[in-house]
Structure formats: C-alpha cells, structure tokens
Amino acid sequence: MNTGANATLECQQRLWAIAAKATHWPYVSDVVPGMNNLTILFDPLATDGAQLAEKLQTAWDADLISQKAGRKIEIPVIYGGDSGPDLEQVAIHTGLSPAEIVKRHTAAEYIVYFIGFQPGFPYLGGLDPKLATPRRSEPRLVVPAGSVGIGGSQTGIYPAASPGGWQLIGRSELQLFDPGFNPPTLLQPGDRVRFVASEVLA
Numbered sequence: 001m002n003t004g005a006n007a008t009l010e011c012q013q014r015l016w017a018i019a020a021k022a023t024h025w026p027y028v029s030d031v032v033p034g035m036n037n038l039t040i041l042f043d044p045l046a047t048d049g050a051q052l053a054e055k056l057q058t059a060w061d062a063d064l065i066s067q068k069a070g071r072k073i074e075i076p077v078i079y080g081g082d083s084g085p086d087l088e089q090v091a092i093h094t095g096l097s098p099a100e101i102v103k104r105h106t107a108a109e110y111i112v113y114f115i116g117f118q119p120g121f122p123y124l125g126g127l128d129p130k131l132a133t134p135r136r137s138e139p140r141l142v143v144p145a146g147s148v149g150i151g152g153s154q155t156g157i158y159p160a161a162s163p164g165g166w167q168l169i170g171r172s173e174l175q176l177f178d179p180g181f182n183p184p185t186l187l188q189p190g191d192r193v194r195f196v197a198s199e200v201l202a
Contacts, residue, residue, distance in 0.1 A: 008125075009111060009113075009125055010065070011036055012033070012035075012036075012111075012113045012114065012125070012189065013065045013190075014060065014063070014065060015033045015034075015036075015037075015038050015114075016033055016189055016190060017059075017065055018038060018056065018059045018060060019031045019032075019033050019038060021059055022038070022040055022055075022056070022059070025042075025052075025055065026046075026047065027042050027043040027046040027047040028040055028041070028042045028052075029041045029042060029043065033114045033189055034114050034116055035113060035114055035116070035123060038056070040052065040056070070111070070112070070188070070189075070190035070191040070192050071188075071191050071192070072191075072192050072194070073186070073187065073191055073192070073193050073194075074193075074194050074195075074196050075148075075157070075172050075174050075193060075194070075195050075196065076172055076173070076174065076195075076196050076197075076198040077106075077148050077170040077171065077172045077195050077196065077197060077198060078170055078171055078172075078197075078198055078199045078200075078201065079098075079102045079105075079169060079170040079197055079199070079200045079201065080098060080102075080169070080170065080200055080201040081201030082201075083147075083168075083170050083171035083201065084148070084168055084169040084170040084171065084201070085168055086136070086149070086167040086168045086169060087101065087102075087168075087169045087170070089133075089167060090131070090133045090150060090167050090169055093133045093134075094130055094131060094132075094133060096130065096131075098200075099200070101131060101169065102169075102170075102197055102200055104128045104130065104131055105127075105128070105131060105155070105169065105170075105195055106194070106195045106196060106197050107128070108126050108127065108128055108194075109126060109192050109193070109194055110124035110125060110126040110127070110155065110192065110193040110194070110195075111124065111125045111126055111190065111191075111192060111193075112124060112187050112188060112189050112190060112191045112192075112193060113125045113189065114189055115185055115187065115188070115189065117156075118158070118159060118160060118162055119159065119160070119177045119179075119184065119185065120159035120160075120176040120177030120184070120185040120186065120187070121156060121157070121158065121159055121176075122156055122157060122176070122187045122191075122193070123154055123156055124154060124155050124156055124193060125154070127150065127153055127154055127155045129153065131150060131155075132150070132152060132153045133150050133152075133167050134152060135151045135152065135165040135166055135167065136165045136166070136167060138165075139163055139164055139165030140163060140164055140165070141163050142161055142162070142163065143158050143161065143162055143163065143164035143166075143168065144158070144161055144171060145158060145159060145160050145161045146158065146159075146171045146172045146173060146174065146176075147164075147166075147168045147170075147171050148168070148169055148170040148171060148172060148195065149164070149166030149167055149168045149169065150166060150167045150169060151165070151166035151167070157172060157176060159175075159176035159177040159185075160177065170195075170197075174186070
C-alpha cells in the first residue's frame with residue numbers, strides 16, 4: 001500500500017492505525033509501516049491477496065487516525081568535530097552558523113515517522129526547514145554507529161555502522177538497536193524525540 005511521495009504526520013498516523021488493525025487479521029504474519037506505505041506479510045496459501053488489498057482500502061477509506069501519543073525520549077548528542085564532520089558543510093549550505101544549527105536542531109520536538117533503512121533507524125519528522133540540506137554527493141563507505149545526520153528535509157540516527165550519505169552533524173552513544181531487547185528497537189513510530197547537546201565541538 002503506497003499513498004504518495006511526501007510524508008506528513010497525518011498520513012503516518014493513518015498508516016499506524018491501519019497497521020494496528022492489520023496485525024490482528026488472520027494469516028498476517030507482520031506489518032511494517034514505512035514512509036507513505038505499509039508492507040504486509042501474509043500467507044498466500046491461506047488468504048487471497050486481492051481480498052487483503054480490499055480490506056486495506058476499506059481501512060484507509062475509514063480515515064482512521066492513530067491517537068497514540070508515543071513516548072518522550074531525549075537523545076544526548078556531541079555536535080561537530082569528529083562526531084559531526086559535516087556540520088560546517090551544513091552551515092555553508094544553510095547560511096547559518098554551526099552554533100545556530102545546533103540551537104535549531106535541539107529546539108525541535110521530532111516525531112518518529114517510521115523505522116527503516118537498517119534495524120532501528122528512525123526517520124524523524126519535524127526538522128526546521130532552514131536546516132534542510134541535500135545528502136552528500138558521494139556517500140561514505142562507513143558511517144559510525146550513533147551518527148546523527150540530516151538528509152534532505154529529515155533528520156535521523158544511524159543505529160549501526162553502515163554506508164550512508166546523510167550529512168553528519170553529531171553523534172550519540174545511545175544504543176538504538178539490540179536484538180536481545182524486547183522490542184529490539186529503542187524508538188517506535190509515534191515516539192517524540194528531543195536531541196540534547198551534551199557537547200559542541202564546532
């Protein structure tokens with residue numbers, strides 16, 4: 001199920017509501033909300049895909065909105081220096097000083113729209129539009145775990161070391177993913193996140 005190109009909180013809330021219902025449908029084994037889309041894993045030998053699609057459409061037309069408030073979670077971040085090697089580049093692009101970027105980045109309350117790209121990676125809505133910065137033209141082969149980045153109009157955190165092209169402005173020691181946890185991801189769709197500057201090295 002795909003709803004379009006631009007993510008909005010209202011759209012994500014509708015997807016969360018449908019996901020909560022679809023989790024209890026017969027023969028559905030997993031439901032994964034994404035950006036403007038919902039992936040449903042089901043047993044094709046036990047249920048008909050076309051009928052499942054009709055149920056999804058009916059749920060979407062019902063205009064359900066998830067009312068869950070989500071948890072409030074603070075994430076300590078070291079901004080700049082080796083922890084945020086692209087902070088200066090973001091400053092150049094936006095015309096703001098590094099100190100102003102940190103101020104604006106920590107002032108907002110973000111909403112976890114969905115988890116994707118890698119286990120535990122939160123895509124966060126609520127970035128100040130003046131901080132929006134395109135991804136790097138050449139992605140890094142290795143982005144350290146805990147790196148906080150800006151990619152276009154979104155901000156997020158890398159739970160594990162991986163290749164990546166977001167502009168890195170800081171890093172956190174907070175562990176976002178552990179397969180031994182239940183659930184294994186610290187952040188969940190609907191959670192509210194605030195970044196707290198534990199140190200600024202710019």
